[in-house]
Amino acid sequence: MKTPRFWFTPPQRPDWRARVLAPLGWIYAAGTARRVALNNGYRARVPVICIGNINAGGTGKTPTTIALAQRLLARGLDVQVVSRGHKGTVEGPVRVEERTHSAVDVGDEPLLMAAFTTVWVARDRAAGVKAAETAGADVILMDDGFQNPTVQKALSIVVVDAVKGFGNARCIPAGPLREPVRAGLRRADLLLSIGPDGAQKRFLQEWNEAIPCPHVTGQLVPLQTGMDWTGMKVLAFAGIGLPEKFFATVKSLGADLLRAEALADHQPLTDALMKRLQIEATALGAQLVTTEKDAVRLPDTFKRQVLTVPVRLELSDWSLIDEELQRVGLG
Structure with a gap:
C-alpha cells in the first residue's frame, strides 16, 4: 500500500504505537475517502x-x-x-x-x-x-x-x-x-x-x-445565570468528549473544585454511580456539579441535587x- 503523503509536518511526533498502527490508519483513511467520493446522496429542497x-x-x-x-x-x-x-x-x-x-x-x-x-x-x-x-x-x-x-x-x-x-x-x-x-x-x-x-x-x-x-x-x-460560584466547594463530573474542559470552566468561575470525576462520553448515569458520587460529595461537604449534556441523563431522583454549568459558544x-x-x- 502506498503511504499517504503529508503536506505539512504534524506538531505531535507519532509515538511507536502510532507508527505500528499506521498501516491500519491508512486503510481507515482509504475507506473514508471511498465513502465520501460517492457524493450521490439526497439533495434537499432547502439548505x-x-x-x-x-x-x-x-x-x-x-x-x-x-x-x-x-x-x-x-x-x-x-x-x-x-x-x-x-x-x-x-x-x-x-x-x-x-x-x-x-x-x-x-x-x-x-x-x-x-x-x-x-x-x-x-x-x-x-x-x-x-x-x-x-x-x-x-x-x-x-x-x-x-x-x-x-x-x-x-x-x-x-x-x-x-x-x-x-x-x-x-x-x-x-x-x-x-x-x-x-x-x-x-x-x-x-x-x-x-x-x-x-x-x-x-x-x-x-x-x-x-x-x-x-x-x-x-x-x-459560561452562561450568566445569577449563580455565585465563588468559593463553592464542588465535586464535578462530566461524561463528554473532553471532560477536562468542563473542569477548567468550573475553576474559572471561582469554585473550589475538590474532586473531578471524568466519565466516558455519553456514559449512563446509573443510580449506583450517582449514589457513589453523592456519598463522596457529602463526605467532602461539596455540591455535585455537571454539564448540560450530562444533566439530561440524570436519574429523576438526582436532578434536584445536581447543579449545572451551561455554556454557550x-x-x-x-x-x-x-x-x-x-x-x-x-x-
Whole structure:
C-alpha cells in the first residue's frame, strides 16, 4: 500500500504505537475517502448545513449547532436539526419531545438541542432530512455526518478543539482522525476552532499550513445565570468528549473544585454511580456539579441535587459564517 503523503509536518511526533498502527490508519483513511467520493446522496429542497468534524470524539459540535440555530431562528427561519442520536435506542426518523423522550431513547445531545429548536433523530440521515422537509423546515442543521455521503450539504462547517488540534495527524487507530486533515478540510467550507486565546494562537502556529479553507475562532463561555460560584466547594463530573474542559470552566468561575470525576462520553448515569458520587460529595461537604449534556441523563431522583454549568459558544467574528449563509440563500 502506498503511504499517504503529508503536506505539512504534524506538531505531535507519532509515538511507536502510532507508527505500528499506521498501516491500519491508512486503510481507515482509504475507506473514508471511498465513502465520501460517492457524493450521490439526497439533495434537499432547502439548505442543509453540516456541523461535523474530522476528529473522532467531542470537539464542540453541539454548542456550535445550538449557536447557529439561535442565529438563524432570530432571522425568522424554521430551523430543524437532524441527529443520529448517538447511543439512543430510537431508529427514527422521530421528532424529539422533551416531555416524553429520555436520553436513553434519543441520546443526550438531541434531547439537549430540543430545548432550542425542532430536532429529529434518524439513523438514516436522508430519512431524517426528508422528515424535516415535510415538517416545513426552512433550513436543516445536520449534527455530525461530515463523512456521510447519503445527504448532500449546502454548507459544511468542521469543528475542532483548539487545545487538542488534530493530534498526531494520524487516522484511527493510529491517531484521533476519521480522515487526513488536508483531505477533510479541502471539502469543508469553514473551519471553526474552539478554545481560549492562548490555545487558538498555538493551534494556528501548529496547523495553519494544513488549513486551506476560511478559519473562524470561538470560545465556550459560561452562561450568566445569577449563580455565585465563588468559593463553592464542588465535586464535578462530566461524561463528554473532553471532560477536562468542563473542569477548567468550573475553576474559572471561582469554585473550589475538590474532586473531578471524568466519565466516558455519553456514559449512563446509573443510580449506583450517582449514589457513589453523592456519598463522596457529602463526605467532602461539596455540591455535585455537571454539564448540560450530562444533566439530561440524570436519574429523576438526582436532578434536584445536581447543579449545572451551561455554556454557550461565542465567536470572535460571525462575518465569515454570515457570508456563507448568504451564499446558500440564508442571508
